[in-house]
Amino acid sequence: GAVVSQHPSRVICKSGTSVKIECRSLDFQATTMFWYRQFPKQSLMLMATSNEGSKATYEQGVEKDKFLINHASLTLSTLTVTSAHPEDSSFYICSAIRWVEAFFGQGTRLTVV
Amino acid sequence: DAKTTQPPSMDCAEGRAANLPCNHSTISGNEYVYWYRQIHSQGPQYIIHGLKNNETNEMASLIITEDRKSSTLILPHATLRDTAVYYCIVRSNFGNEKLTFGTGTRLTIIP
Numbered sequence: 112g113a114v115v116s117q118h119p120s121r122v123i124c125k126s127g128t129s130v131k132i133e134c135r136s137l138d139f140q141a142t143t144m145f146w147y148r149q150f151p152k153q154s155l156m157l158m159a160t161s162n163e164g165s166k167a168t169y170e171q172g173v174e175k176d177k178f179l180i181n182h183a184s185l186t187l188s189t190l191t192v193t194s195a196h197p198e199d200s201s202f203y204i205c206s207a208i209r210w211v212e213a214f215f216g217q218g219t220r221l222t223v224v
Numbered sequence: 225d226a227k228t229t230q231p232p233s234m235d236c237a238e239g240r241a242a243n244l245p246c247n248h249s250t251i252s253g254n255e256y257v258y259w260y261r262q263i264h265s266q267g268p269q270y271i272i273h274g275l276k277n278n279e280t281n282e283m284a285s286l287i288i289t290e291d292r293k294s295s296t297l298i299l300p301h302a303t304l305r306d307t308a309v310y311y312c313i314v315r316s317n318f319g320n321e322k323l324t325f326g327t328g329t330r331l332t333i334i335p
Contacts, residue, residue, distance in 0.1 A: 115267075117267075141318035145323070152324060154323040154325045154327050155268070155326060156325075157323075157324065157325075202265070204267050206267075208320050211317040212270060213258075215269070215324050218267045
């Protein structure tokens with residue numbers, strides 16, 4: 112099956128700093144990628160839809176100025192958590208669709224201290 | 225909002241068939257039923273999907289009722305590695321439609 116890779120898999124950062132998470136589709140091109148966030152013992156919550164060459168579409172309640180999404184190429188989308196705070200600590204997961212099937216990255220565990 | 229309801233948890237003995245139910249009574253004609261699973265601290269993994277016919281692949285079987293208002297995912301011979309949260313999702317196959325996750329079923333395989 113298709114492969115979606117996220118980097119880093121784990122990151123610890125200090126409160127107030129910014130963190131960038133990369134999502135790559137390794138063997139296919141993805142015009143659309145999705146970013147999810149998952150808190151412990153909860154389901155995946157869609158944060159935003161990343162569209163190559165255009166602005167991302169954010170779900171209600173997600174701050175676009177805090178979670179910056181860039182989809183500069185057909186194989187790469189990035190999520191930057193700006194001015195991170197401890198409450199931003201979570202598991203972030205990206206997804207890309209090839210044809211009609213969604214493939215997920217392995218996730219990024221962000222811990223803000 | 226998720227369009228499916230699933231039991232929060234289930235247990236199954238190792239080696240037995242695990243049958244995971246899902247209700248999707250408001251499914252529309254162009255929506256497929258997808259199943260994904262998530263093993264702890266990993267991204268979701270695709271299992272199977274179907275429209276109205278039963279489907280089978282190397283991982284599982286999907287049984288969809290005739291009225292399409294419910295379905296059952298069957299893992300024929302459960303192993304300990306099948307312990308995971310299983311998500312049933314309805315979604316159309318048009319373009320790049322997003323997947324909306326419900327709460328899923330936490331399946332525990334018991335030795």
